[in-house]
Amino acid sequence: MVAQPAGDASFQVTPGLDRQALERFLVWIRPLQQALSLEADRGFADLQGRKEHFHSFMTRELASPPDIPLPGDVPERLRVLAEGFADYPSHNDADRRRQVTVARQWLHALRQRLEPSAPMAPPRLKVAQPSSTAPGFSGSTPSLDAPLGQVRGIGPKLAERLASLGLLLVRDLLLHYPRDYVDYSALRRIEALVPGETATIVATVRRCHGFTSPRNPNLSIIELHLQDPTGRIKVTRFLAGKRFSNPSYLHGQTRQYPNGATVAVSGLVKDGPYGLSFQDPLVEVMESAQAPLRSSRIGRLLPVYPLTEGLTADRFRALVARVLPAVRLWPEPLPRERRQARQLLSRDKALVAIHQPESSEQLQQARHRLVFDEFLLLQLGLMQRRAALRQRPAPSLRCASDRDGLMGRFLELLPFELTGAQQRVLAEIERDLDRPEPMARLVQGDVGSGKTVVAVAALLKAIQAGWQGAMMAPTEVLAEQHYRSLCTWMPPLHVTVELLTGSTPQKQRRRILADVASGACKILVGTHALLEDPVGFERLGLVVVDEQHRFGVRQRNQLLGKGLQPHLLTMTATPIPRTLALSLHGDLDVSQIDELPPGRTPIKTAMLSGSSRDEAYQLIRDEVNKGQRAYVVLPLVEDSEKMDLRSAVEVHRQLAEEVFPDLHVGLLHGRLASADKQSVIRSFAAGDSQVLVSTTVVEVGVDVPEASVMVIDHADRFGLAQLHQLRGRVGRGAAASHCLLINDSRNPLARQRLEVLVQSTDGFEIAEMDLRLRGPGQVLGTRQSGLPDLALASLADDGSVLEEAREEAADILAQDPELQDHAVLKRLLEEQRSRVTSAAQLN
Numbered sequence: 001m002v003a004q005p006a007g008d009a010s011f012q013v014t015p016g017l018d019r020q021a022l023e024r025f026l027v028w029i030r031p032l033q034q035a036l037s038l039e040a041d042r043g044f045a046d047l048q049g050r051k052e053h054f055h056s057f058m059t060r061e062l063a064s065p066p067d068i069p070l071p072g073d074v075p076e077r078l079r080v081l082a083e084g085f086a087d088y089p090s091h092n093d094a095d096r097r098r099q100v101t102v103a104r105q106w107l108h109a110l111r112q113r114l115e116p117s118a119p120m121a122p123p124r125l126k127v128a129q130p131s132s133t134a135p136g137f138s139g140s141t142p143s144l145d146a147p148l149g150q151v152r153g154i155g156p157k158l159a160e161r162l163a164s165l166g167l168l169l170v171r172d173l174l175l176h177y178p179r180d181y182v183d184y185s186a187l188r189r190i191e192a193l194v195p196g197e198t199a200t201i202v203a204t205v206r207r208c209h210g211f212t213s214p215r216n217p218n219l220s221i222i223e224l225h226l227q228d229p230t231g232r233i234k235v236t237r238f239l240a241g242k243r244f245s246n247p248s249y250l251h252g253q254t255r256q257y258p259n260g261a262t263v264a265v266s267g268l269v270k271d272g273p274y275g276l277s278f279q280d281p282l283v284e285v286m287e288s289a290q291a292p293l294r295s296s297r298i299g300r301l302l303p304v305y306p307l308t309e310g311l312t313a314d315r316f317r318a319l320v321a322r323v324l325p326a327v328r329l330w331p332e333p334l335p336r337e338r339r340q341a342r343q344l345l346s347r348d349k350a351l352v353a354i355h356q357p358e359s360s361e362q363l364q365q366a367r368h369r370l371v372f373d374e375f376l377l378l379q380l381g382l383m384q385r386r387a388a389l390r391q392r393p394a395p396s397l398r399c400a401s402d403r404d405g406l407m408g409r410f411l412e413l414l415p416f417e418l419t420g421a422q423q424r425v426l427a428e429i430e431r432d433l434d435r436p437e438p439m440a441r442l443v444q445g446d447v448g449s450g451k452t453v454v455a456v457a458a459l460l461k462a463i464q465a466g467w468q469g470a471m472m473a474p475t476e477v478l479a480e481q482h483y484r485s486l487c488t489w490m491p492p493l494h495v496t497v498e499l500l501t502g503s504t505p506q507k508q509r510r511r512i513l514a515d516v517a518s519g520a521c522k523i524l525v526g527t528h529a530l531l532e533d534p535v536g537f538e539r540l541g542l543v544v545v546d547e548q549h550r551f552g553v554r555q556r557n558q559l560l561g562k563g564l565q566p567h568l569l570t571m572t573a574t575p576i577p578r579t580l581a582l583s584l585h586g587d588l589d590v591s592q593i594d595e596l597p598p599g600r601t602p603i604k605t606a607m608l609s610g611s612s613r614d615e616a617y618q619l620i621r622d623e624v625n626k627g628q629r630a631y632v633v634l635p636l637v638e639d640s641e642k643m644d645l646r647s648a649v650e651v652h653r654q655l656a657e658e659v660f661p662d663l664h665v666g667l668l669h670g671r672l673a674s675a676d677k678q679s680v681i682r683s684f685a686a687g688d689s690q691v692l693v694s695t696t697v698v699e700v701g702v703d704v705p706e707a708s709v710m711v712i713d714h715a716d717r718f719g720l721a722q723l724h725q726l727r728g729r730v731g732r733g734a735a736a737s738h739c740l741l742i743n744d745s746r747n748p749l750a751r752q753r754l755e756v757l758v759q760s761t762d763g764f765e766i767a768e769m770d771l772r773l774r775g776p777g778q779v780l781g782t783r784q785s786g787l788p789d790l791a792l793a794s795l796a797d798d799g800s801v802l803e804e805a806r807e808e809a810a811d812i813l814a815q816d817p818e819l820q821d822h823a824v825l826k827r828l829l830e831e832q833r834s835r836v837t838s839a840a841q842l843n
């Protein structure tokens with residue numbers, strides 16, 4: 001065997017670009033490439049970064065390359081690109097896409113020119129390939145990082161079109177997994193065919209004729225009458241276009257199928273007026289019933305790709321087939337023993353099989369392997385992060401007198417006993433706080449399960465031990481509510497509490513900041529502005545984050561970025577299904593408060609159509625007559641606060657003037673000043689107003705036990721988990737409560753989703769359904785979740801694979817915490833991390 005000559009630039013540094021220059025070049029180009037790929041991912045929205053917009057970042061950076069010897073044409077080209085991005089905001093989507101694509105391609109090529117080929121990549125073996133005769137490659141397999149334009153058979157036009165789909169390199173195409181498969185592999189006897197199924201038969205031609213439709217001269221039809229030992233069937237092929245109606249052409253077509261010939265037919269079986277038939281199937285004449293098929297489609301599982309705009313499915317499949325031999329170069333992340341122990345396909349086999357499955361079993365195995373890898377990386381990343389977190393020292397909050405100290409006295413002062421679940425979770429938290437490593441615990445509990453009390457008890461433990469606590473909420477309304485609760489609980493315990501939000505007046509703010517810094521203030525309550533502000537604590541021991549789902553990974557890191565190592569307790573009432581919790585919070589310990597305080601009556605939920613609004617109003621009137629109160633909630637139409645405002649104001653006017661002229665109707669929306677919000681809520685809580693019209697600001701935390709009716713307008717526009725949260729605002733007292741979902745949508749899926757809520761009051765079940773019906777991206781708000789993209793894995797369906805991958809990840813890290821012996825995994829992880837952090841940075 002003769003090795004291919006290494007006649008490429010692999011080992012030669014571009015003349016003039018020494019190590020240092022190269023380093024500077026990379027520092028400059030990497031963020032540009034990241035920004036471009038992020039912008040493409042987010043649909044060319046001119047992303048708002050923390051400091052500036054995408055386009056101004058690009059304009060500036062492109063115009064100021066590092067001062068290193070660049071090839072002659074480069075500076076000019078950079079200047080042109082930079083100018084282009086200055087106009088980016090005024091361009092339409094198509095132009096933006098083109099601009100981003102061109103810049104991506106060009107920068108990629110530039111990097112290839114200047115960077116000695118991938119120093120991190122495993123050494124590439126240059127052996128002569130038996131596959132060099134395979135179609136598509138002139139000589140050798142292209143490298144995984146070769147631009148698609150360099151692959152034989154892909155010209156510049158096609159390369160550009162692929163680039164606009166985000167497919168730039170050979171590896172991109174290999175990772176562009178099929179969206180679905182059409183199963184032509186089910187070989188059937190004619191009598192066993194089922195309408196609606198895609199199947200293949202092998203049969204004999206009895207008769208064949210072609211004719212032009214008597215009603216449509218542009219349509220010609222070829223009819224094949226087939227039989228096998230079990231029955232007969234008619235197969236019709238339609239030929240649209242004038243040229244097909246030429247009699248001699250048609251005759252030629254029918255001659256392809258002489259009587260007695262054996263044919264294979266693959267396609268969708270339909271039930272028609274004359275019995276079963278195949279509609280426009282693939283047909284191939286065979287030498288004999290045993291002969292191998294030549295067609296690459298008949299009798300197979302045929303992949304269907306997403307987003308092939310402008311490319312026919314067949315063309316796209318051919319493209320994939322062309323680059324597929326490159327999978328040999330794909331590094332295998334898992335050592336053989338681990339793979340064998342779990343009976344996993346090798347990575348390269350799995351990649352081939354996902355694109356060209358030979359059978360559905362093989363496809364299953366391939367998918368399993370690839371999903372396993374996605375989850376494995378996710379879990380490794382989270383576990384390493386958790387391990388790093390654990391290494392920072394944190395204050396041990398152990399103190400001798402917890403139960404008769406502040407915490408014990410607080411629990412005694414409460415007018416109720418903690419539920420069993422609350423006690424269990426509190427004990428879990430206490431154990432964490434006693435340890436000198438930072439707690440990172442998530443408490444999940446349905447709305448009304450009493451998370452706040454548990455959190456306050458934990459804060460008091462921190463204060464008893466001589467530290468301060470912070471409590472953060474996602475909205476001012478909720479922060480103020482926590483503050484009010486604390487103001488009733490803390491005075492007897494002589495613990496000082498302050499509230500700091502965006503609307504705290506300057507003077508007060510200065511005083512509060514001083515008290516926090518001196519340690520005079522023990523508990524600081526606020527919104528997540530606490531993170532942004534230059535708030536310096538004297539001794540911060542514990543941070544409670546309420547309604548965690550509103551806090552992204554970034555904020556969590558920000559807290560650590562302040563150089564603090566406090567214990568962290570996060571709470572959420574959006575119960576996340578276990579699979580999602582594992583993957584999203586693999587770096588958190590999870591506690592569940594899975595029991596509601598006693599004495600609550602379940603909420604009756606019903607769905608109404610828009611035309612039955614009057615029934616809802618009647619119910620409100622009945623309840624108010626019994627001394628209860630009602631919420632009317634309007635949806636937040638995203639990005640159009642103005643419209644929300646208008647509809648809230650309008651509905652409020654109508655209810656106050658026309659429907660309930662004799663009652664007091666309050667109005668709460670996001671545009672009200674904080675003090676006004678407070679007074680609206682206070683008057684509703686006190687019963688001065690009986691009906692509260694509100695946008696979704698009411699969602700979290702507002703606690704009015706007398707409220708027994710919740711009417712949700714346009715319920716179809718909300719997510720299920722959010723509706724469940726809203727519903728949790730009623731049913732807090734002993735009276736039977738009602739939730740009416742007004743559904744204006746005719747969409748059956750909307751009905752189906754709302755039906756889940758009518759049937760179930762279990763937050764976990766609802767969250768699970770929400771995940772199934774909408775997918776994790778929408779449930780969590782896509783990118784803020786900080787989840788890397790999972791191309792194949794479905795969090796709703798692949799729970800068991802996730803658990804396997806989690807075990808494997810734990811096992812690998814136990815053996816090799818720094819991944820010294822797992823170089824490929826380590827590199828993949830670094831790549832993933834830089835993708836996720838660059839996403840978070842631009843956010």
Ligand code: ADP
Pocket residue numbers: 416417418419422445446447448449450451452453573597598703732
């Ligand atoms: P959430 O979990 O939704 O944050 P809260 O902590 O706001 O719930 O508690 C809801 C209501 O239940 C509050 O009024 C709280 O005082 C009350 N509560 C909490 N725990 C108990 C309990 N063990 N028994 C009775 N009422 C409780």
Ligand code: MG
Pocket residue numbers: 451452546701
């Ligand atoms: Mg709460």
